[in-house]
Amino acid sequence: MSKTIRNVAVLGHQGSGKTSLIESLSSVVSNRPKGSVERKNTISDYLPEEQSRLGSVRLSIVPIETEECIINLIDIPGNDDFIGEAISAVTIVKGAILVIDASSGVEVETVKHWNFLRKKNIPTLVFVNKMDKENVVFENILTEIREKLGKNAIPFCYPMGHNDNFDGFVNVVTLKARKYNGQICEDAEIYDDKKLKVFELNNMMVEAVAQTSEELLDKFFMGEPLTHEEIQVGLRSGVLAGELIPVLVGCATKNIGVHTTLRMLMDYLPNPSDLNPIMGYDDHQKEIYRKTLNEEPFSAFVFKTYVDSYSGTTSIFKINSGVLHAGDEVMIANTKKTFVVGQLFKICGNKQTAVRSLSAGDIGVLNKVEGLESSMTLCSLKQFIVYPKIEFPGAVYFKALETKSKGDIDKLGGVLAKMMLEDKSLEIRRNIETNQLLLGTLGVGHLTYILERMKNSYKLEVSLNDYKVVYRETIKASAHGTGRYIKQSGGSGFYGVVEMDFSPAKENIFTEEVFGGTVPKNYFPAVEKGFTEACEKGLLAGFPVIGVKACLKDGKYHAVDSNELSFKMASILAFKDAYLKCKPCILEPILEVTVTVHTQDVGTILSDLNSRRGRITGMDINSVKDQKITALVPEREILEYVNDLKSMTQGSGYFYQQFHSYDEAPSHIQEKILKEIKL
Numbered sequence: 169m170s171k172t173i174r175n176v177a178v179l180g181h182q183g184s185g186k187t188s189l190i191e192s193l194s195s196v197v198s199n200r201p202k203g204s205v206e207r208k209n210t211i212s213d214y215l216p217e218e219q220s221r222l223g224s225v226r227l228s229i230v231p232i233e234t235e236e237c238i239i240n241l242i243d244i245p246g247n248d249d250f251i252g253e254a255i256s257a258v259t260i261v262k263g264a265i266l267v268i269d270a271s272s273g274v275e276v277e278t279v280k281h282w283n284f285l286r287k288k289n290i291p292t293l294v295f296v297n298k299m300d301k302e303n304v305v306f307e308n309i310l311t312e313i314r315e316k317l318g319k320n321a322i323p324f325c326y327p328m329g330h331n332d333n334f335d336g337f338v339n340v341v342t343l344k345a346r347k348y349n350g351q352i353c354e355d356a357e358i359y360d361d362k363k364l365k366v367f368e369l370n371n372m373m374v375e376a377v378a379q380t381s382e383e384l385l386d387k388f389f390m391g392e393p394l395t396h397e398e399i400q401v402g403l404r405s406g407v408l409a410g411e412l413i414p415v416l417v418g419c420a421t422k423n424i425g426v427h428t429t430l431r432m433l434m435d436y437l438p439n440p441s442d443l444n445p446i447m448g449y450d451d452h453q454k455e456i457y458r459k460t461l462n463e464e465p466f467s468a469f470v471f472k473t474y475v476d477s478y479s480g481t482t483s484i485f486k487i488n489s490g491v492l493h494a495g496d497e498v499m500i501a502n503t504k505k506t507f508v509v510g511q512l513f514k515i516c517g518n519k520q521t522a523v524r525s526l527s528a529g530d531i532g533v534l535n536k537v538e539g540l541e542s543s544m545t546l547c548s549l550k551q552f553i554v555y556p557k558i559e560f561p562g563a564v565y566f567k568a569l570e571t572k573s574k575g576d577i578d579k580l581g582g583v584l585a586k587m588m589l590e591d592k593s594l595e596i597r598r599n600i601e602t603n604q605l606l607l608g609t610l611g612v613g614h615l616t617y618i619l620e621r622m623k624n625s626y627k628l629e630v631s632l633n634d635y636k637v638v639y640r641e642t643i644k645a646s647a648h649g650t651g652r653y654i655k656q657s658g659g660s661g662f663y664g665v666v667e668m669d670f671s672p673a674k675e676n677i678f679t680e681e682v683f684g685g686t687v688p689k690n691y692f693p694a695v696e697k698g699f700t701e702a703c704e705k706g707l708l709a710g711f712p713v714i715g716v717k718a719c720l721k722d723g724k725y726h727a728v729d730s731n732e733l734s735f736k737m738a739s740i741l742a743f744k745d746a747y748l749k750c751k752p753c754i755l756e757p758i759l760e761v762t763v764t765v766h767t768q769d770v771g772t773i774l775s776d777l778n779s780r781r782g783r784i785t786g787m788d789i790n791s792v793k794d795q796k797i798t799a800l801v802p803e804r805e806i807l808e809y810v811n812d813l814k815s816m817t818q819g820s821g822y823f824y825q826q827f828h829s830y831d832e833a834p835s836h837i838q839e840k841i842l843k844e845i846k847l
Contacts, residue, residue, distance in 0.1 A: 178265045184268060185298060185421075193430055230516055252561065269298050293413075304334065328345060448545070449553070458553060461490075466546075484531065494522075494524055566597075568636075569631075643670065649744070670716055671716070687722070691730070695739040698738065707747045756804060776816060782805070
């Protein structure tokens with residue numbers, strides 16, 4: 169059974185027709201009525217948020233079953249804000265279709281997805297969709313594909329049509345034509361004016377196949393025709409090795425090219441028996457491997473989690489090895505927790521169908537398994553294995569959240585926890601200093617979807633505010649401070665006097681150089697506690713103070729009235745006495761930002777980072793020849809950088825960020841910060 173399974177990701181730029189292609193592939197196999205994105209009735213775009221924007225926002229699985237095999241198609245959003253969905257899917261697939269809009273050519277996200285697939289060595293078919301649009305010139309598109317995706321892109325199909333009207337295509341492999349009659353595609357003769365080009369492409373393809381072995385090459389040069397089987401085997405070998413990129417043509421909405429695409433998914437993409445063993449770790453963190461075979465010990469990887477406000481969690485997994493049956497007891501390898509599989513499901517869009525078992529390579533669903541999340545491993549109780557977790561990009565766009573209704577404050581935390589179970593790219597921070605709850609996303613589109621989902625699924629509405637950058641204070645000079653906390657009015661009072669030196673340091677540190685017992689040792693902790701509390705709020709702007717060394721030099725105590733509170737308060741007063749004499753200043757947070765852009769955009773990005781007071785610390789070229797620029801940039805300068813970068817690079821650039829350090833803000837920036845605080 170496992171040999172008949174294909175797991176295929178469908179990727180491409182937003183609006184290229186991925187969902188429409190999946191809908192067509194599904195309808196031609198099942199003979200069911202075909203839905204459309206515009207009518208909001210496709211299998212994969214079932215969320216209200218997807219239907220309202222006419223585009224996918226999270227991955228969706230649509231299995232199609234022919235007499236020969238099961239193909240699990242995974243519809244992936246084309247918007248870069250949802251790149252986490254692509255990362256999840258590509259982790260478990262071994263084949264892909266890259267969809268290109270013929271009227272738009274190779275767009276930004278097309279290239280990003282292609283680079284992603286190349287990095288994972290995933291065999292890919294390119295489907296040039298919307299060939300029926302006006303002014304489409306296939307040769308121009310093919311040239312662009314070869315320039316941006318690879319010179320080894322070869323047309324497996326060639327468009328037909330007179331007067332620039334696309335009405336069918338020729339399968340270059342089989343030399344058979346298919347023509348659209350206004351309703352369906354049917355067998356046809358190759359147009360005379362297309363024959364020369366088609367036979368030229370066929371010959372080029374046969375030559376490429378002949379070069380895969382000396383035997384075939386000799387046969388080719390001797391003028392002997394290669395058999396269809398030899399051509400098929402050679403082409404499949406080239407596709408699986410990534411040496412050939414098949415280019416198909418069609419129109420998904422009219423079902424043109426859909427049957428041929430289906431055939432090529434079965435013929436050219438890998439089944440589980442073609443796959444290399446999958447690497448994991450045993451209980452001692454040593455590498456072990458599992459083959460995608462039913463005979464292997466059971467193991468599976470959870471690559472996506474959905475949360476429904478009523479039915480709870482849905483864990484979607486791929487079986488990496490072995491067979492899973494309803495009723496089996498299995499282990500969550502990451503936590504060592506075991507559970508019995510109750511019901512086992514297959515998923516199609518938002519519909520689930522109960523099954524008794526699933527084979528190696530297939531995709532399944534478990535519901536309401538406590539503690540089971542994305543990136544976790546399921547395994548046999550007797551044969552432990554844990555697979556590497558998925559690495560998701562960190563959030564780069566933050567906003568402060570507030571509920572519109574005070575009654576929803578308690579509800580907000582639970583809803584956000586569920587959202588984070590679904591989406592590992594989300595980040596939630598509670599900033600105690602500013603009393604803001606921050607929501608971090610990958611961009612404006614990602615944030616908008618999260619807010620829509622909170623409203624639609626959980627009836628929770630929130631408002632957004634800019635988040636406040638958290639600054640620090642420090643000192644640049646040394647000074648002496650005296651603190652006297654004396655209150656004596658009959659009975660036991662308070663008496664504590666300290667003399668302290670304050671100086672710049674790498675971190676806050678307390679020392680003492682007291683001689684002669686002027687301050688008893690048992691009060692030293694109270695003095696240190698007072699210093700620590702004083703640093704919580706600086707006198708310049710009210711920010712926490714860092715980088716100060718406090719040294720207790722001298723003091724006085726009273727045998728009756730002195731106590732810990734007296735010396736703690738005296739320490740605070742000494743800090744206040746010395747602070748403004750220590751030349752305090754404001755420190756701003758500095759982020760380490762890694763920006764990846766095309767070479768032609770480097771000059772623009774360097775100039776822009778410079779205008780943001782950024783300091784370039786490194787430049788490198790990544791695996792796809794894009795430039796990686798690393799810079800240290802003040803946080804206040806890049807609050808909206810995700811939007812600015814997209815604008816400067818036409819959507820091709822992206823970046824990651826992490827906290828690096830605090831650094832003294834320029835005097836004019838300090839003045840701005842002080843004015844902002846007063847407002």
